[in-house]
Amino acid sequence: MIKKIFASTLLSLSLLNANECVCFELKGEFGEEIKAILKKYSKNLGSKDIQVVREDADLTVQEKSFLQSLIGTGEVASSSQKYNLENGKKLYNRDCASCHGEKGEIAVAKKAPINTWSAQNIADEIKSYQDQSFQGQSRFVKNQIAQRYTKKDMEDVGAYVESLK
Secondary structure (H helix, E strand, O other): OHHHHHHHHEEEEEOOOOOOEEEEEOOHHHHHHHHHHHHHHHHHOOOOOOOOOOOHHHOOHHHHHHHHHHHOOOOOOOOOOOOOHHHHHHHHHHHOHHHHOOOOOOOOOOOOOHHHOOHHHHHHHHHHHHOOOOOOOOHHHHHHHHOOOOHHHHHHHHHHHHHOO
């Protein structure tokens, strides 16, 4: 699995708050020691001490390609497609469709249906949920959903909804 290989190659640490992650490439004797520790404790994934932030299935094609290129197990994919509509659709259906409708056609909180918005406006709105600057209806629920999103996820959802026009 990519995450196991990735964990043995790079160490990710959350710093300052849950929205920041720093990756370090560890080499030499120190890197080997950390690799051994990660391997030893990887059986505890899911415990209160070791938490998986993202699963393999949540990685985009571009992220998988990047990780594979780092460890020499794959080729770098072309980045000709800026947005992953499949990821946007998956996230939209899971998190948004129950209120906004299957095609973004339902107006919520006296705003125009989101299928009339631009992709950038949708991504910006989701970002406002995440950073808690949004003060509108259902802000607490929306914040909880948006906390799981990367910037790329927000852009993918925006592009997907814009494609529904």
